[in-house]
Amino acid sequence: MVGQDIQITDKHGRSHQVDVYYQFEKAGITHKVAIECKDCGRPIDNGQVAQFFGKLSNAGSIQKVMVSRLGYQKLAREIAEDNDVLLLTIDDLPKLNELLAERLKTVALPDETTVGEPFWTIMEKREGRVTGSFFAHPHPSTKRPEMLLFYSKEHAKRAFKEASLNPKEWCVRGMPQYVFRSFLIQLELAEMRGFGASVLFAPPGALKHKPFIAVSASREDLIAEYYDGDVPSIRATI
Structure with a gap:
């Protein structure tokens, strides 16, 4: 217009x-x-x-x-x-x-001031800017590589530290709905290739050395429960 x-x-x-x-x-x-x-x-x-x-x-x-x-x-x-x-x-x-x-x-693309709606994640960074790609880590039980979601910024920062990630290459970012939509589009392609997504969390007051609880989450469930709107399907274009 x-x-x-x-x-x-x-x-x-x-x-x-x-x-x-x-x-x-x-x-x-x-x-x-x-x-x-x-x-x-x-x-x-x-x-x-x-x-x-x-x-x-x-x-x-x-x-x-x-x-x-x-x-x-x-x-x-x-x-x-x-x-x-x-x-x-x-x-x-x-x-x-x-x-x-x-x-x-x-x-x-999100910057350091962006707030999660409701998730936070770890994203790739290049020359000071996020690229739009998301960090994936093997699930502790299935060993399947999964992109990570967190309800808490502090939990995302803790996972970032525990994974010994290079801050010049990765960063913690909040996911407003438009970034979450991009995540869901990429997740469909990841699932077609045998990857997935996990929601990582720790109960309030849990000891810092206790491992995260990792719950695998499908694209379909994430859309139904956390996204308000329609998400285009990659399969429709293949």
Whole structure:
């Protein structure tokens, strides 16, 4: 969906104009982008950047982009960086899709502030960013490799430590529903290859040296009990 001179309503019911707005869905995630176009006869100052991100600060998760013919003042760039506003010039426009794609990677993947809904897990990390792949470990009884889920961040951190994982290559992350959806899609492929998933937990107050209780969980059961929505099937495309 693409529109020009669009009014966006924030959570307080206030309406705000943006020059260009577009919205699309990828991997089940809706991405929203608002673009402000400036041709003021001079580089954009920090006040104009602050006004732009300020009017959309209560409008939900929207990627904010400014385009200026004559560039930006130094403080304007600092304000934009602190508030996740992407600043572009006319020369950047031919590669706008590439620039936004890089930003959207960080939107679609969890960071250290993401909270589990309800699970936490261990994910692969490369050059400081998660790759979207999940750590797997042999089940203590069946020895089948299984991707791990935890109800507690502290339990995930404990398992990370016990597995002696390299923090440059792996990290603990919360799983909001959109990340859990990605996990479930990958789990279908894993099950087709003889892998699986386990929920690891320890009772409240359990001694630290006691092993986790590991319960194997099928994709079907995880969807039925923990995911609110539809998950596409890989089998339907094979």
